Amino acid sequence: MPHYAYIGLGSNLGRREVNIGQAIGRMGLLSQTLVDRQSSVMETRPVGGPPGQGDYLNAVVGLSTGLNPVELLQGLLAIEGAMGRNRGCEVRHGPRVIDLDILLFDQVVCELPGLRLPHPRLAERMFVLVPLAELVPDLQHPVLKLSIRQLLEQAGSAAPPGASLI
Numbered sequence: 001m002p003h004y005a006y007i008g009l010g011s012n013l014g015r016r017e018v019n020i021g022q023a024i025g026r027m028g029l030l031s032q033t034l035v036d037r038q039s040s041v042m043e044t045r046p047v048g049g050p051p052g053q054g055d056y057l058n059a060v061v062g063l064s065t066g067l068n069p070v071e072l073l074q075g076l077l078a079i080e081g082a083m084g085r086n087r088g089c090e091v092r093h094g095p096r097v098i099d100l101d102i103l104l105f106d107q108v109v110c111e112l113p114g115l116r117l118p119h120p121r122l123a124e125r126m127f128v129l130v131p132l133a134e135l136v137p138d139l140q141h142p143v144l145k146l147s148i149r150q151l152l153e154q155a156g157s158a159a160p161p162g163a164s165l166i
Helices: 016-027 069-082 126-135 148-158
Strands: 003-011 033-038 042-044 056-065 099-105 110-112 115-117
Touching: 003 016, 003 069, 003 126, 016 033, 016 056, 016 069, 042 126, 056 126, 069 099, 069 110, 069 115, 099 115, 099 126, 126 148
Parallel strands: none
Antiparallel strands: 003 056, 003 099, 033 056, 042 056, 110 115
16 A cells, blocks of 8 residues: 655755756656655755855655655665765755655654654744645644644744745
């Protein structure tokens, strides 16, 4: 039976729009996986990390997959690596060519080495909540038992300055 996952994408190095598009295309090439929804692209200032880095482009995609969460994570990490990201050599919250995070996977709640579902900071990040709410505003967070729309309303006062849709 296929699963459904929402993946957050971010890029602030190089040709950011091309990076986002390329990552989405590569996700569609993963075994047993079909990308069938994509949010608008949002431009935001970096959250945390070193000063002076460029603004991010962020988006969320929804995909149907026959992969389990660990297999999907492995596929996403392979895409990041193929696009030039080296997680072992980067600064936390620093600039990156591409960042791919599993935000939600069905209503799975789990904590494994390198994988926590739902994403532990999902409810705090406007750059994830805004595009996710565009796709599924009434989807309920499996732990917090609030809809994405409600989480967005709660986080609204903490919106990063300069956030805009492009």
